[in-house]
Amino acid sequence: MNKENILRSAEKIKDELIRIRRDIHAHPEAGRQEKRTSELVANKLRELGLEVRTNVAETGVVGTLTGKYPGKTILMRADMDCLAMEELNDVEYKSQTPGLMHACGHDSHTTWLLGAAMILSQYKDELHGNVKFLFQPDEENDGGAERMIQDGALENPHVDAAIGAHVWPALESGKIGVKYGSMMASPDRILINIYGKGGHGGVPDSCIDPITTACQVQMALQTIVSRRISPVESAVVTISRIEGGTTHNIIPEKVQMEGTIRTLTYELREKVPKMVENIIKGVCEANGATYEFIYDPHYPPVVNNDEINGFIEEAGKEILGSENVVKMVNPTMGGEDFSYFQLKVPASFFVIGTYNPSKGLTNPLHNPRFNIDEDILPKASAVMAQCAIDYLSNN
Numbered sequence: 001m002n003k004e005n006i007l008r009s010a011e012k013i014k015d016e017l018i019r020i021r022r023d024i025h026a027h028p029e030a031g032r033q034e035k036r037t038s039e040l041v042a043n044k045l046r047e048l049g050l051e052v053r054t055n056v057a058e059t060g061v062v063g064t065l066t067g068k069y070p071g072k073t074i075l076m077r078a079d080m081d082c083l084a085m086e087e088l089n090d091v092e093y094k095s096q097t098p099g100l101m102h103a104c105g106h107d108s109h110t111t112w113l114l115g116a117a118m119i120l121s122q123y124k125d126e127l128h129g130n131v132k133f134l135f136q137p138d139e140e141n142d143g144g145a146e147r148m149i150q151d152g153a154l155e156n157p158h159v160d161a162a163i164g165a166h167v168w169p170a171l172e173s174g175k176i177g178v179k180y181g182s183m184m185a186s187p188d189r190i191l192i193n194i195y196g197k198g199g200h201g202g203v204p205d206s207c208i209d210p211i212t213t214a215c216q217v218q219m220a221l222q223t224i225v226s227r228r229i230s231p232v233e234s235a236v237v238t239i240s241r242i243e244g245g246t247t248h249n250i251i252p253e254k255v256q257m258e259g260t261i262r263t264l265t266y267e268l269r270e271k272v273p274k275m276v277e278n279i280i281k282g283v284c285e286a287n288g289a290t291y292e293f294i295y296d297p298h299y300p301p302v303v304n305n306d307e308i309n310g311f312i313e314e315a316g317k318e319i320l321g322s323e324n325v326v327k328m329v330n331p332t333m334g335g336e337d338f339s340y341f342q343l344k345v346p347a348s349f350f351v352i353g354t355y356n357p358s359k360g361l362t363n364p365l366h367n368p369r370f371n372i373d374e375d376i377l378p379k380a381s382a383v384m385a386q387c388a389i390d391y392l393s394n395n
Contacts (some may be wrong), residue, residue, distance in 0.1 A: 002388065003318045009119045010382035016118075017377040020044075021111040021348060022093035023278035028082030028100040028107070029140030034059045037080045037110065044114055048121040050133070057147035061135040063119055064157070065295050070085075071129025072395045073188055074388050075153075075345075077338060079106045079139035088368040101385035103370045105167030108377065110135060110227040112165070112352075116382025120388060125137045129392040134283035143299060145340040154344055158395070161308055162347035163387050164338040165380065169364055171326065171353030173373040176316045176383060178350050179310055184302035185236070185262035186269050187335030191294040192217065192257040196287075201249040210255040211244055214286040217257065218242065220279045235272055236262035236333050262333045264301050300339040308348035308391075316350075320379060326353075352380045 020040070028370045029037055038059045045063035052053075053062045087094055087101035095101045100312035102108075117133045134153055153159075171177050194217065196210035218239050229235050237259070244255030261276065263269040273295045284291045316325040328351070340346045354361060356373040363369045 006119060006382050006386055007175040007319065008116065009122060010378035010385070011159070013115055013118050013381070014378040016318040017111050017115045017381065018374045020114060021107050021374065021377060024107040025102045026093045026096050027095055027285050028095050028102045029080070029085060030100060031081040031141045031144065032058050033082045034137050034342055038135065041080070041110065041114065045117060045133065048117055050117065050121065053240060057137060057144055057151045059392055060129065060144060060148045060153070062153050063117060063133040065117065065124060065127070065131045065133070067127025067129050067392065069126045069128040071127075071392050073130040073132060074368045075132040075134055075159045075162040075341070076113055076116060076384055076388060077134045077145075077162060077164040078109035079136045079144070081106060081138050081140050081144070083140060083366060085366070085368055089371055091371070093385060098197070099335065100163060101368065103366050103368065104140065105365065105370070106139070107373060108167050108372050108373050112377050112380035116380060116384035116388070119381055121383040123389070127389075127392060129395070131388045131392075132159060137303070138335050143337040143340065145337040149340060149344060153301045159345050161391060162341040162345050163308065163312065163384065164349045165384065166336070166349065166351050167354050167365075167372055168351035169355050169362070169370065171351060171355055172251070173354050173361070173376055174379065175321065175324045175326055175353040176312075176320065176350055177326045177328045177353065178309055178313045178316070179304060179331065180306060182264040182301055182303050182331050183328070183340070184331060184336050185333040186301045186339075187298045188269070188273070189231070189296040190259050190261055190273070190276065191296070191299055193255070193292040194249070194255045194284060195290045196253060198253040199251050201251055203253060207251045208288045210253065210289055213284060213289045213387050214242055214244065214255040214287045216255055216283045217280055220283055221276060224272065224275050229268070230257070233268060234264050234331065234333070235268055236260065237272065237276065262335070264331055265303070266301065269301065290349050299335045299337045300343060302336050302349050303342060304338045304348040305342070305346040308346050311391050312348055312389050314392055315383050319382045319386050352376055
């Protein structure tokens with residue numbers, strides 16, 4: 001199972017991987033609706049001789065490759081759902097479903113993980129331990145990773161480590177990016193209802209104005225990042241929607257505010273919502289208003305495991321060359337529910353570059369013209385396969 005064999009195996013399946021990816025891209029499915037995609041995945045895994053479990057957390061699929069020799073189990077994950085947006089690419093494999101598009105690259109994730117299964121299944125008799133290939137629904141909305149864990153995806157056999165990867169249009173095609181420590185933020189949501197006393201806009205002294213109060217809350221919340229958190233730590237407190245009132249001469253009874261809190265560590269994630277509520281409470285009390293604060297914790301932050309990162313980094317160097325492995329310096333304030341696996345087992349998430357201006361591939365994720373450099377598909381499959389081999393060989 002040397003790297004030359006892995007690379008040759010990957011190159012042989014390149015055309016098939018491109019075909020699979022284009023098929024999935026043309027038929028995007030929203031979270032918990034990935035029936036066609038999961039059927040495609042399950043059929044391919046069965047064709048490879050893997051033990052396959054379907055309908056995990058509704059539409060998830062888990063394929064298990066059992067090596068000839070005993071050992072640990074590594075899980076490799078891909079997400080399958082798309083985004084609710086219209087595709088504007090002019091390609092033959094453009095989305096055939098109005099209002100849905102694979103603009104976040106999950107079609108690629110699914111494809112390169114199938115490619116890793118195609119490669120590793122050839123070396124089953126040389127493997128020590130097991131590889132679980134997990135295809136997850138609903139990453140974009142409600143955290144399909146957590147539901148798959150609750151449905152037993154980490155057991156039978158028990159998973160000892162996990163790896164996941166994401167396309168990354170900010171990184172040059174053919175390179176991978178590895179981030180030590182905190183990599184992605186927790187994309188938590190907040191809802192604030194501020195209640196006042198409505199009345200005539202010409203006599204504000206007889207009212208309690210929730211609009212004025214909401215404006216003060218919005219401004220005061222900005223002091224959390226600038227004055228309450230260390231300058232060497234990162235956090236975001238954003239109010240993205242304020243709604244209240246019906247016309248020019250009526251002070252309303254209520255204003256609603258909605259936004260997000262983003263933190264990169266478990267510790268800061270615990271502290272910031274309390275800071276937010278303290279400010280809301282103080283401002284409302286000063287204005288005679290009352291409030292309701294709803295904090296909706298979404299995904300935990302993605303915090304990578306150093307040991308697993310080491311396997312990813314070395315596998316990348318083996319397959320792509322050291323010049324194509326980038327150590328990322330800055331985290332991103334975007335979120336990823338791969339973090340749920342990290343709460344359970346040593347796990348790391350890395351990125352695979354797809355930026356290629358010579359092919360016109362420069363658009364960001366979640367853009368209606370986002371597309372990938374398909375040359376990355378066999379390379380990504382080879383890196384994933386090498387990660388699994390290296391981990392199992394060393395454990």
